[in-house]
Amino acid sequence: MKAYLGIDIGGTNIKAALVSSEGAVVDFRSMPWSGRAAVDAVDVVSTLTQNLTSANEGHEIVACGVGSAGLVDTAAGVVRLSPNLPEWRDVELQRMVAEALGLPTSIENDANAAAYGEFVAGAARGATNAVVLTLGTGIGGGLILEGKLYRGGGFAGEIGHMTVDLDGDPCPCGSAGCLERLANAEAVVRNVHRLVEGGQKSVLVTTGATTVLTAKEVGEAAAAGDAVATEALEETGRALGAGLANLVLILDPDVIVIGGGVAAAGEPLMAPARDEMARRCYCSRAALPPVVPAELGSTAGVVGAALLARDELPSA
Ligand SMILES: [Zn+2]
Incomplete structure (x- = not known):
């Protein structure tokens, strides 16, 4: 049976999946890695691919799609740079993976790949225009416009770095007051x-506590009725909603999909985000796009990368 290989390279883990022609995950694997040299990443990709191939002998892999953290020049097949992969500078990732695996290969930014996964096989299925945001340590974004992944000049969709606070805190990207500073896990x-x-x-903070608080714990405390946790998520949700309003006013998408660890907090985050979005959009509330949770979870990136290989590689 024909299948596609989807790879997702992050700063600490590499994920790989065998994905059917219809976008279903046949098998999924993940391995930690050093986050250092690209040749090491390609070695891990080769190992994961061998594992997937030997465990699924009835499937013939026809192409590979790779999603990578960082600024990815898809046309050139090069990862220009990545804050999460500090040793990477102009890495010819497409060529390296294609040579290691002997497969037609495409590369894409990881957030764009996740957005494409949600568009073809997840919560944005059937949409023509969609915005997909992943809230975690950072904020990843991807745009589907007129039924296609929108890349602009190459690096479109850096939604986490839109300014929502003119006098806000500095961001590692070099700007300040970015949405990512106000609505990532750290902000919560x-x-x-x-x-x-x-x-x-x-309940989250007791005198002398030594453990480091996580956004997941805040979400759980809010669900259990903790007022501080609820208010913290409400503030985060309002900042997110301001960012969503900007996106709605510019793009008027059919749907906005929110995934990632922070989004797992659910309605204590989403409800204030929707309210703030509505307050800042002068179109009527009925015309606003639904803001819905992502469906593919941690497999969005590998599914999207595999389906981009299916849909954009001429030989696949
Ligand atoms: Zn920024």
Whole structure:
């Protein structure tokens, strides 16, 4: 049976999946890696591919799609640079993977690949125009416009780095007040600490606690009724909603899909985001796009990368 290989290279893990022609995950594997030299990443990709091939002998892999963190020049097949992969500079990743695996290969930014996965096989199925955001340590974004992944001049969809606070905190990207600074996992935790320092009580922060708080714990505390956790997520949601309003006013998408670890907090984050979005959009609330959770979870990137290989490589 014909199948596609989808790879997702992040700063600490590499994921690989065998994906059917219809976009279903046949088999999924993940391995930690050093996050250092690209040749090491390609070695891990080769190992994962061998594992997938030997465990699924009835499937013939016809092409490979790779999603990678960083600024990815898809046309040239080169990863220009990546904050999560500091040793990478102008890495010819497409050629390296194609030679190692002996397969037609395409490469794409990881957030764009995840957006394409949600578009073809997830929560944005059937949409013509969609925005997909992944909220985690950073904020990844991808745009589907007129039924296609929109790349602009090559690096479109850097939604996490749109300015939502003119006088906001500096961002590693070099700007300041980026959406990512106000709505990533770190922002959720920072909001909790600020509220507690202001005198509010929370189950999340006790005197002398040494453990580092995570956004996941804040989400769980909010679900259990903790007022500080709820307020921290509400503030994060409002910042997210301001960013969503900008996107709606510019793009008027059919749907906005939100995934990633922070989004797992659910309605305590999403409801204030929708309200803030509505407040800042002068179109009527009925005309606003639905803001929905992502469906593919941690496989969005590998599915999207595989399907981009299916749809964009002439030989696949
Ligand atoms: Zn930024």
